[in-house]
Amino acid sequence: MLYILIGAFGFIALLVFDLMSLKNQVFFKYFFAFLGLALIIFSTFELVSYNADLFINSYLRIASLLFAVIFMVLLVYSVFIEVGGNSYQKFAEPKLVTNGTYSLVRHPGVIWLFLAYIFLALFSQNSYLLLSAIIWTTVNTIYVIVQEKYILVKIFPNYSEYIKSTPMVIPNYLSVKRFITTKNWRKE
Numbered sequence: 001m002l003y004i005l006i007g008a009f010g011f012i013a014l015l016v017f018d019l020m021s022l023k024n025q026v027f028f029k030y031f032f033a034f035l036g037l038a039l040i041i042f043s044t045f046e047l048v049s050y051n052a053d054l055f056i057n058s059y060l061r062i063a064s065l066l067f068a069v070i071f072m073v074l075l076v077y078s079v080f081i082e083v084g085g086n087s088y089q090k091f092a093e094p095k096l097v098t099n100g101t102y103s104l105v106r107h108p109g110v111i112w113l114f115l116a117y118i119f120l121a122l123f124s125q126n127s128y129l130l131l132s133a134i135i136w137t138t139v140n141t142i143y144v145i146v147q148e149k150y151i152l153v154k155i156f157p158n159y160s161e162y163i164k165s166t167p168m169v170i171p172n173y174l175s176v177k178r179f180i181t182t183k184n185w186r187k188e
Contacts, residue, residue, distance in 0.1 A: 003043040004132045010039030011139045018151045021094075040136075044120075047132055052125035064122035071116035074101065078108040096156040098166065104179040106162065107144045110137065110169045141169065 013036030020029035056064070078101045101108040114137040121129030148168075153159045167175055 001128075003046040004128065004135055007040050007043030007047075007132060007136055008139045010036045010043065011136065011143045012036075013039060015143050015146060018147055022151055022154060043132070044117075044129075047126065047128050048120070048124050050126055050128050053127050054122075054125040054130075056122050056125050061123050061125070064119040068116050068119035068123055071112045071119065075109055075112035075116060077101070078112060094155050096158060096162060098162055099182060101179075103166065103182060104171050104175050105169050106148070106166050107169050110140050110144060113137070113140060144168070 013032045017029055017032040017036055020026075020032055082100045082102060083097050105111065114133055117129055117133035117136065121127070121133060145168075148159075148163070156162070171179070
């Protein structure tokens with residue numbers, strides 16, 4: 001349970017990262033970004049090392065590993081590739097990303113992380129990872145709600161329009177249609 005709590009603090013550190021970005025505190029921005037990611041990654045490795053306490057069919061475990069990897073790749077793609085070049089560079093002027101996975105939902109990383117942990121839990125047969133998926137997704141959702149209300153609306157003048165056109169974390173019919181029918185995966 002300690003590692004689940006440590007991972008939850010990782011999301012709080014990521015919120016502080018966003019606040020430091022808003023105040024142009026470059027050193028503290030990257031300190032809290034590193035701290036947040038380190039806490040989440042450290043907690044994940046510790047939880048994965050726990051003994052298996054679920055019994056999952058071998059074929060389902062293999063499929064679960066494949067899906068966990070796919071959703072981790074999607075997480076890295078959404079957060080670090082689609083947004084990263086615009087937000088995480090030292091002196092970059094932030095640019096609102098509304099295409100790609102961000103046309104599906106405003107916070108695709110929440111979905112990808114949740115699904116990655118669910119499938120990682122099934123692969124590792126670990127109920128603590130299942131619990132962490134639920135708790136961390138709850139904390140992550142609170143984080144993105146606060147992020148939208150206090151940070152993103154200040155950074156991006158057109159963010160309120162994006163809110164009206166794109167769901168927060170659960171795709172709807174229109175967002176799925178827009179995602180499928182637009183040039184999402186290549187830079188223009």
